[in-house]
Amino acid sequence: MDRRHTDREYESELESLRERVLLMGAHVEEVLALAMRAYNDRNVMLARGTIELDSTIDQLELEIDEAAIQILARRQPVASDLRFITTTLKLVTDLERIGDLGVNICERVAELGADRSENPHDPIPRIADVAQGMVHDALDAFVAGDAVKANQVIDRDKTVDAYYAQLYPELLPRMMSNPNVVLESTRLLSIGKSLERLADHATNIAEMVVFMVKGQDVRHSGPASHQ
Amino acid sequence: MNSRPIIRKPSRGEGSPGDERQRWDEVSISTLVPKMRTLDLHAYFGQAEVLKGISLQIAEKQVTAVIGPSGCGKSTFVRCLNRMHEVVPGARATGEVLLDKQDIYQGDVDAVRVRRRVGMVFQKPNPFPTMSIRDNVLAGLRLNGERPDDPDALVEKVLQRVALWDEVKDILGRAGTGLSGGQQQRLCIARSLALEPEVLLMDEPCSALDPIATARVEELIHELRKSYTIVIVTHNMQQAARVSNFTAFFYLGKLVEHDRTDVIFTRPKEQRTEDYITGRFG
Amino acid sequence: MLSRYARRKFMNVFVRSTCVAATVIALIPLVSVLYYVTSRGIGGISLDFFSELPKPVGESGGGMANALVGTLKLIFLACVFGIPPGVLAGVYLAEFGASRFGKLVRFSADVMSGVPSITVGIFVYSLVVLRAKHFSAFAGGLALGVLMLPTVTRTTEELLKLVPESLREAALGLGLPKWRATLRVMLRTAAPGIATGVMLAVARVAGETAPLLFTAFSNPFWSSGLNEPTASLPVNIYNYAVSPYEEWHRQAWAAALVLLLLVLLLNVSARLLVRSRVGAR
Numbered sequence: 145m146d147r148r149h150t151d152r153e154y155e156s157e158l159e160s161l162r163e164r165v166l167l168m169g170a171h172v173e174e175v176l177a178l179a180m181r182a183y184n185d186r187n188v189m190l191a192r193g194t195i196e197l198d199s200t201i202d203q204l205e206l207e208i209d210e211a212a213i214q215i216l217a218r219r220q221p222v223a224s225d226l227r228f229i230t231t232t233l234k235l236v237t238d239l240e241r242i243g244d245l246g247v248n249i250c251e252r253v254a255e256l257g258a259d260r261s262e263n264p265h266d267p268i269p270r271i272a273d274v275a276q277g278m279v280h281d282a283l284d285a286f287v288a289g290d291a292v293k294a295n296q297v298i299d300r301d302k303t304v305d306a307y308y309a310q311l312y313p314e315l316l317p318r319m320m321s322n323p324n325v326v327l328e329s330t331r332l333l334s335i336g337k338s339l340e341r342l343a344d345h346a347t348n349i350a351e352m353v354v355f356m357v358k359g360q361d362v363r364h365s366g367p368a369s370h371q
Numbered sequence: 372m373n374s375r376p377i378i379r380k381p382s383r384g385e386g387s388p389g390d391e392r393q394r395w396d397e398v399s400i401s402t403l404v405p406k407m408r409t410l411d412l413h414a415y416f417g418q419a420e421v422l423k424g425i426s427l428q429i430a431e432k433q434v435t436a437v438i439g440p441s442g443c444g445k446s447t448f449v450r451c452l453n454r455m456h457e458v459v460p461g462a463r464a465t466g467e468v469l470l471d472k473q474d475i476y477q478g479d480v481d482a483v484r485v486r487r488r489v490g491m492v493f494q495k496p497n498p499f500p501t502m503s504i505r506d507n508v509l510a511g512l513r514l515n516g517e518r519p520d521d522p523d524a525l526v527e528k529v530l531q532r533v534a535l536w537d538e539v540k541d542i543l544g545r546a547g548t549g550l551s552g553g554q555q556q557r558l559c560i561a562r563s564l565a566l567e568p569e570v571l572l573m574d575e576p577c578s579a580l581d582p583i584a585t586a587r588v589e590e591l592i593h594e595l596r597k598s599y600t601i602v603i604v605t606h607n608m609q610q611a612a613r614v615s616n617f618t619a620f621f622y623l624g625k626l627v628e629h630d631r632t633d634v635i636f637t638r639p640k641e642q643r644t645e646d647y648i649t650g651r652f653g
Numbered sequence: 654m655l656s657r658y659a660r661r662k663f664m665n666v667f668v669r670s671t672c673v674a675a676t677v678i679a680l681i682p683l684v685s686v687l688y689y690v691t692s693r694g695i696g697g698i699s700l701d702f703f704s705e706l707p708k709p710v711g712e713s714g715g716g717m718a719n720a721l722v723g724t725l726k727l728i729f730l731a732c733v734f735g736i737p738p739g740v741l742a743g744v745y746l747a748e749f750g751a752s753r754f755g756k757l758v759r760f761s762a763d764v765m766s767g768v769p770s771i772t773v774g775i776f777v778y779s780l781v782v783l784r785a786k787h788f789s790a791f792a793g794g795l796a797l798g799v800l801m802l803p804t805v806t807r808t809t810e811e812l813l814k815l816v817p818e819s820l821r822e823a824a825l826g827l828g829l830p831k832w833r834a835t836l837r838v839m840l841r842t843a844a845p846g847i848a849t850g851v852m853l854a855v856a857r858v859a860g861e862t863a864p865l866l867f868t869a870f871s872n873p874f875w876s877s878g879l880n881e882p883t884a885s886l887p888v889n890i891y892n893y894a895v896s897p898y899e900e901w902h903r904q905a906w907a908a909a910l911v912l913l914l915l916v917l918l919l920n921v922s923a924r925l926l927v928r929s930r931v932g933a934r
Contacts, residue, residue, distance in 0.1 A: 149650050170376035220609055222636045222648050287379045359638030458825055483830050491826035497819040501842050511827035514837045559823070566828060 154219055158228070161211050165232055165239075168204040169283040171197060172239050175246035176279065176342075180272050182253045183335065186260055191253040194246070201243035208236045224356075231356040235286065238345040238352075242279060245338040245345070252331045252338075260328075267314050268335055271307045274300060275339045278346035285350060291357040297350035298362075304343040311336045405469075406431035406570060406600040407452060407489075412466035414447050414456055421447045423624040424466070429570070434592060434601045436615035436632065438608060440652065443621040445604045449572050452602065453489035454482040470570070490568035494575040496555035498547030498562070505543040507558055511566040529565045533557040533591055553584025557591065564595075571595065573603040577610065589614050608648055612636050620644045690910050697907025707873050707889075710898055717908055719875050720884040723790065724859065724915070727869060727885055730794020731858055735801030736851055740840075742802075743809020743847075748835060750810065759810075766803035773799050774864030782868060788882035793869025797858040804857070808850030812843040845926060852923035856916045862887035886912045 149155040175197050182191040212233050215221060221229055278297050285294035315329045351363045405428035414422035422444045429435050429452075437445040450456040451464050454475060467474045475485045498507045508526045512519050519525045526543065530536040535557045539550070547558055556576060563571060573592075577585040592601060592614050605611050611618055612632060619629040620641075628635065628644040639645045646652055701716045708715030742758065749755045777796040782788055816839050824834035840847075870882040871892065886908050893905035 150652060151650055154650065166379045167376075170378040174376040222608070222612065223639055223645050225649050226637060283379065453826070455822070455825060458822075483828050486826060487828035493819060493822060493826070495819055497817070497823040499820060499823070499838060499842070501844070511829075514824065514827070514829055514833060562823075562827065 157211070157215055157219070158225065161208065161215065161229075161232060164204060164208050164211065165236065166283070166287065168201060168208065168236060168239050169286075171201050171204065172243045172246065173276070173279060173283070175201070175243055176249075176276050179246045179249040179253065180269075180276065182250060183256075183268065183272075186253070186256060186258050188254050188257060191250040194250045198243050198247045201240060205236045205240040209233065227356045227359060231286075231352045234352050235349050238348045242342050242345045245342045248338045249335050252335050256328060256331050265314075267307070267311055268332060268339070271304060271311070271336055271339045274304050274307065275343040275346065278304070278343050278350075282346045282349040282353065285353045286356075289353075289357050291354050294350040294353040294357070298347050298354075301343055301347040304340055308336055308340040403428075403430040403433065405429060406471065408467075408469040409448075409451070410467040410469070412448070412451060412464060412468060414444070414451055414464045415462065416459065417461040421624055422451070422464075425621075425626050427619055427626055427629055429600060429602055430617060431600050432596060432598070433616040434596050434603060434614055435617045435619060436611035437602065437604045437619050437621060438606070438611050438647075439621035439627075440647065441606070442623075444624040445621045446574055448621065449574055449602055449604050450491075452570070452572055453486050453491055455486070455491060457482070487566055488568055489570040489572060490563035490566060491572045491574070492556070492560050492563055492576050495579050496552060496559050498550075498555050498558050500546065500548045502547055503544045504539050504547050504550070504558060507547040508561050508565050510562055525565060529561045532564055532595075533561045534587070534594075535561060551584070553580050553587055556580060556584070556588060560588075560591065560595075564599075568599065570600045570602065573601065575604055575606065578606070585610070608636075620647060622647070687913070690906065690913055694906040694908075694910030697903045698910065702904070702907055702911075706875070707904075710901070713900060715904075717884070717886065717889055717904065717911075719872060720886045720889045720908065721911070723869070723872070723876065723883040723885040724887075724912075726790050726879065726883060727793050727797055727865070728855060728859055730790060730879065731797035731801055732851075732855065734795050734798025735805055735854070735858075739802045739805025739851075740809050740847065742806040743813060744835065744840065746806065746810040747813035747839075759807075762803040762806045765799075766807070769863075770796075770800055770861050771863035771866075774867040777864065778867035785880075787880070788868060788870035790869050790876060790879040790881070790883035793865050793883060793885070794879070796864040796868045797861060800858050800861060800864065801851075801854045804854040805847075805851055808854070809843070809847050812846040812850065813839055815846070816842045848926055849923045852919050852926070856919040856923075859916055859919065860887055860912055862891055866891075886915075 149158070175194055178190060178194040178197075181187070182194060212229050215229055219225075278300050281293055282297045284290070285297065311333060315332060319326045319329045348363075351361075354360060354362050407429040409425050409427050412422055412425040412427075413420060425444075425448060427448075437449060439445050447456060451468060456462050456464055464476065466476070468476055470485070470488065474480070475482075498504075499510055502510060505522075505526050506513070508529055509519065509522055527536060527540075530539065535554060538554060539545075539558075542549075547555065550558060556579075560571075560576075577588050580588065589610065592603065595601060596616075603611075603614065605614075615632045617629065618632045618635045620627045620635065620639075620643075622643055628639060628641045630640070634640075635644060636648060639648065699716075701714055702718075703716060703721065704718050705714060705716035706719055707717065742762070746755055746759055746762075750759060773796050777792050777799065781792040781795060785792075820838055820842060821834050824838040825831070829838070865885055865888050869885055869888070871888050872882045872884045876883040890905045890908045890912070893901040893908070896902070
C-alpha cells in the first residue's frame with residue numbers, strides 16, 4: 145500500500161528531514177568508531193583529527209532543527225507525522241550530545257598519549273561495545289520504526305550502568321598500588337563516564353522511537369513498564 | 372581504514388498503526404453522558420444508501436466534530452439528527468436517533484418540535500432578507516406565532532451571547548443582510564439560540580468566512596459549549612482539532628473512528644483515520 | 654491596412670452607434686404616441702371632465718366621471734378575482750410543480766395567457782351576463798381578473814423559485830412547519846417582485862376594451878354597486894371615437910390621455926416599489 149502523502153512536496157520534505165537525521169547518525173557513529181579505534185591504538189593523531197568531525201555534526205543539528213520547525217509551521221502535522229517531527233527534534237539533541245561525548249573521549253585519548261599500562265585487562269572496551277551497539281541499534285530502530293528493537297536498547301542501559309559501576313572498584317586498587325598509573329586511570333574513568341552518558345543518550349533516543357511508533361511515552365518510568 | 376559513515380537507508384511504512392496502541396488515560400467516551408445517540412442509522416436518497424449503520428454517541432455539553440472526505444455522509448448524518456434529512460424529496464432514514472433517550476424517528480414524534488430542541492446553522496449565512504436584525508433574531512418565535520414577553524431583552528441577551536451586541540446595538544433596525552459575512556453567521560447562530568435549543572448542529576459554519584471571522588465563530592463555539600451540546604461538520608481538520616472535544620471520522624457512509632480529539636490527532640487507532648488526517652488519501 | 658487596434662476601435666464605435674440607433678428607432682413609436690395623445694388630449698382635460706357625467710349630444714360640456722370611477726371599480730374587481738387565485742396557484746406550482754397535475758396547471762396557464770381577450774369576454778358573457786340577464790361591473794371585473802390570472806400565476810411561480818432554498822432551510826431549521834416556511838418566509842421574500850408583477854398585470858388589463866364590451870357594457874349614468882352596467886374609459890373611448898361628433902372626439906382624446914397616464918402611473922409605482930425595498934438593504 146502506497147502510504148505517501150498526497151502532497152508530494154510535503155512527502156519529500158519529510159523524507160529529506162529523515163535523511164538528514166540518518167546522515168547525522170552516521171557521522172556520530174563514525175566519530176564514536178574513530179574515537180574507540182584511537183583509544184585502542186593510542187593513536188593521538190587520529191584522536192585529534194576526529195575532534196574536527198564534530199563541527200559537521202553540530203551543523204547538521206542546526207539544519208535539522210530549522211527544517212523541522214519549518215514543517216511544523218507550514219504543514220501543521222498531526223498523528224504519526226507529528227510524532228515523527230517531535231521525535232526528530234529531540235533526537236538530534238541527543239545525537240549532538242553523543243557526538244560531543246565522542247569528542248571528549250578523543251580529548252582524553254590525546255591526553256593519554258602513548259601511555260599504556262602493563263595491566264592486561266582493559267575494562268573500557270566492553271563498555272564501549274555495548275554503548276556503541278546501543279547507539280547503532282537505536283538509530284536502526286528509528287529508521288525501521290521498530291519499537292521492539294528500541295525497547296531492547298532501553299534494557300541494555302542497565303548493562304552499561306553495571307559495567308561502569310565496576311570501573312572504579314577495578315581501577316582504584318591499581319591506582320593505590322602504582323601511583324604512576326593514576327593519570328592514566330583518571331582518564332580511563334573519564335572515558336568510561338563519557339561512555340555511560342553516551343549510553344543514556346542512546347536510551348533517550350530509543351524511548352523517543354517507542355513514542356514515535358506507538359504513541360506511548362515511556363520516559364522516566366523505569367524498566368518495568370517497557371513493553 | 373574504514374571511515375565511511377554508515378548511512379542508513381530509510382524504509383517505507385514507518386510505524387505500524389495496526390499495532391495495539393495505548394491511550395494516555397483511560398477516560399473513555401462511554402463514561403460521559405450522551406445527549407444524543409444514533410443506533411444503526413441508515414439514510415437513503417432514493418435507492419442510494421448514504422449512511423450505512425451509524426451508531427454514535429454525542430456527549431452532552433461537548434463539541435463533537437464530524438470529519439471525512441467529500442461524500443462520506445457527514446452532512447447527511449448531522450441532518451438526520453434534527454430530521455432535516457427527510458425534507459429532501461425521496462430521502463428517508465431508518466434506525467434510531469435518541470435525544471435524551473427518546474427516539475425522534477418514532478412514528479408519533481413531530482419533526483417540527485424536534486427542530487426546536489435541535490437547532491441548525493448552515494454553511495452559507497442565511498439571515499432573512501426582508502427582516503431587520505432585530506426581527507431576524509425573533510423570527511423563530513414570531514413566525515411560529517409566539518410572542519416573547521420581553522422581545523428587546525431577549526434580543527439583547529441572545530446577541531450578547533454571540534458577541535454581536537456591541538457591533539449592532541445601534542443598527543438593530545437595519546436589514547439582516549447588510550452585515551458582513553461573519554456577522555451574518557453570528558446573527559444566524561443568535562437566531563437559532565433564541566429558541567433555546569439543547570443541541571446546536573453546525574454544518575461547515577465557517578467555510579464561507581474569512582480567517583478572522585472564522586476565529587470569532589470558533590471562539591463563540593468555545594463559549595457556547597458551556598451551555599449547549601454542539602455537533603460541527605467541518606472539512607477543515609485543523610478547525611476540528613482546534614474546536615472540538617470529540618471527533619468522529621466518517622468514510623463512505625460508515626463511522627470509522629470516534630474518540631477524543633487529542634487522541635485522534637496524535638495517535639488514531641485506525642489506519643484510515645491516520646491516512647486521512649495526515650493527508651495520505653489517494 | 655488598418656492595424657488590429659484601429660480595427661477594433663472602429664468595430665466598437667460602429668456597434669455602439671448601431672445599438673443607439675436601434676434604441677432610438679424603438680423609442681420613436683412610444684414617444685410619438687405619448688406626444689400625439691398628449692397634444693390631442695390635453696385640450697379636453699378640464700375640471701368638468703373629471704366631475705361631470707356625459708351630456709347628451711349637441712350639448713357642450715359634460716365629462717367622464719362615471720367612466721373614471723367605473724374603470725377604478727373594474728380594476729378593483731379584477732384584482733379581487735385575479736390576485737388571490739393567481740398567487741395561490743403560483744405557490745402551488747412552485748412547491749409541487751413537478752407533479753403531473755402541476756405540469757397540467759402550468760400548461761393551462763401558459764395557454765390561457767395567449768387567449769384573445771375578446772374570447773374571455775364572451776366566456777364571461779355566457780357564464781354570468783346571460784344568466785343574470787344584465788350587464789354588470791361584476792362580470793367586467795371577472796373577465797379582467799381571468800385575463801390577469803395566468804400572468805400573476807406565472808410571475809408568482811417564477812419569483813418564488815428565485816428565492817434561495819437556503820432561506821427555506823433556515824426557516825425549517827428554526828422549527829417552522831412546511832406551510833409556514835413557504836408562506837411567511839419564501840412568499841414574503843418574493844413579495845416585492847410579485848407585487849411588481851401584479852401591478853404590471855393590472856396595468857395591462859386596465860386598458861382592455863374588448864372583454865368589457867360584453868360584460869360591463871357601458872352606462873351614461875352613474876352605476877350604483879357592482880351589479881349594473883358600468884361605464885369605463887376604454888369602452889367610452891371606443892364609443893366616442895367612432896361617433897361623428899367633434900365634441901365626443903375631443904373627449905375621447907382626453908380619455909385616452911387619462912388612461913395612458915393611469916397605466917404610466919401603475920408602471921412607475923411598480924418600479925418605485927421595488928426600488929424602495931432594495932434600498933432597505
